[in-house]
Amino acid sequence: xxxxxxxxxxxxxxxxxxxxxxVFHGRGIGxxxxxxxxxxxxxxxxxxxxxxxxxSYCKQILIMTTAHIGNYGVHEDEIESDSVKIAGLVTKKFSxxxxxxxxxxxxxxxxxxxxxxxxxxxxxxxxVRHIRDKGxxxxxxxxxxxxxxxxxxxxxxxxxxxxxxxxxxxxTREAYVVGEDSAAKKVALLDLGVKKNIVRCxxxxxxxxxxxxxxSSLEDLKTFSPDGIMLSNGPGDPSxxxxxxxxxxxxxxxxxxxxxxxxxxxxxxxxxGLTTEKMHNGHRGINHPIKNLITGKGEVTSQxxxxxxxxxxxxxxxxxxxxxxxxxxxxxxxxxxxxKKVFSVQYHPEASAGPHDSRYLFDQFIQNMN
Numbered sequence: 001x002x003x004x005x006x007x008x009x010x011x012x013x014x015x016x017x018x019x020x021x022x023v024f025h026g027r028g029i030g031x032x033x034x035x036x037x038x039x040x041x042x043x044x045x046x047x048x049x050x051x052x053x054x055x056s057y058c059k060q061i062l063i064m065t066t067a068h069i070g071n072y073g074v075h076e077d078e079i080e081s082d083s084v085k086i087a088g089l090v091t092k093k094f095s096x097x098x099x100x101x102x103x104x105x106x107x108x109x110x111x112x113x114x115x116x117x118x119x120x121x122x123x124x125x126x127x128v129r130h131i132r133d134k135g136x137x138x139x140x141x142x143x144x145x146x147x148x149x150x151x152x153x154x155x156x157x158x159x160x161x162x163x164x165x166x167x168x169x170x171x172t173r174e175a176y177v178v179g180e181d182s183a184a185k186k187v188a189l190l191d192l193g194v195k196k197n198i199v200r201c202x203x204x205x206x207x208x209x210x211x212x213x214x215x216s217s218l219e220d221l222k223t224f225s226p227d228g229i230m231l232s233n234g235p236g237d238p239s240x241x242x243x244x245x246x247x248x249x250x251x252x253x254x255x256x257x258x259x260x261x262x263x264x265x266x267x268x269x270x271x272x273g274l275t276t277e278k279m280h281n282g283h284r285g286i287n288h289p290i291k292n293l294i295t296g297k298g299e300v301t302s303q304x305x306x307x308x309x310x311x312x313x314x315x316x317x318x319x320x321x322x323x324x325x326x327x328x329x330x331x332x333x334x335x336x337x338x339x340k341k342v343f344s345v346q347y348h349p350e351a352s353a354g355p356h357d358s359r360y361l362f363d364q365f366i367q368n369m370n
Contacts, residue, residue, distance in 0.1 A: 028143030030111030037087030043285030047353020055193035073098030166236030193234025231264025260344030302354025
């Protein structure tokens with residue numbers, strides 16, 4: 001049964017302007033307004049609601065490369081944070097109607113409620129080819145200002161993602177606990193922009209999880225008497241997080257087992273003297289191939305990152321071992337310390353959306369706590 005959203009959008013023209021002056025015209029979706037951010041593309045064909053609510057996408061305008069977005073609506077159980085985190089949305093075809101009986105609402109209403117500006121009817125194939133060749137850049141979407149010169153002036157004010165600290169904008173303000181008091185293991189999770197499914201994966205494996213704000217110290221985490229420490233995903237440039245890096249270095253020295261994901265992986269690497277670098281485009285999607293260098297096995301993974309740990313810095317380290325590589329570009333996808341129960345991956349083993357090939361990493365973390 002087709003369900004129409006509660007408030008149909010009028011045919012509102014909209015403009016997408018890139019930092020290099022490239023212009024795309026289309027139709028306004030979501031909230032009527034103007035938004036800015038770094039433009040990026042995601043190659044996943046499903047899971048748009050989970051993607052849009054992933055805090056790692058903070059301050060990013062997202063292009064969905066699959067042709068149809070919104071056709072199955074939204075569901076209250078398919079969110080990864082308390083709100084939509086993308087700065088804006090670009091699509092080829094956008095459906096303000098949905099055809100899933102279990103859906104709670106339309107994507108149009110979901111975006112409007114969270115104040116998200118978007119544009120549809122864009123040639124996303126041409127747009128993605130352009131960004132793929134030219135690299136990451138800032139952009140502006142507007143459905144209320146159509147003057148290109150005025151938009152260009154606003155776009156000049158948008159800071160580069162490089163050097164931008166964003167975890168403090170999406171991290172919890174107060175610590176909170178998930179899971180039973182009778183749980184076999186206790187995990188202190190440093191919230192750099194955590195997805196809910198990371199917490200779920202730990203709780204499903206018999207853990208009680210206490211989620212701590214991004215600026216929490218080792219002493220703060222120790223008040224929970226944790227068996228392990230999780231460093232979560234999150235947005236922004238890891239090199240702009242010197243205080244967090246210092247705190248993580250102390251956590252490593254505590255001998256408590258540690259598992260880092262995405263930004264947590266990058267911060268862990270920095271704490272061990274490695275370096276990170278901005279990628280030409282980044283990896284975003286649910287179909288990225290990874291090779292586990294320890295087992296020799298391949299994994300199809302969910303990814304979302306625009307920064308990466310430098311491979312050269314690993315080669316120069318005596319204590320850090322490369323464990324996973326991305327098969328598309330041979331970039332660093334996982335590391336572990338040789339003398340401690342500490343490891344991390346660049347991708348998202350919790351997925352949501354995406355395949356479950358890498359869920360074994362949570363089991364490995366549990367084993368390290370035994």
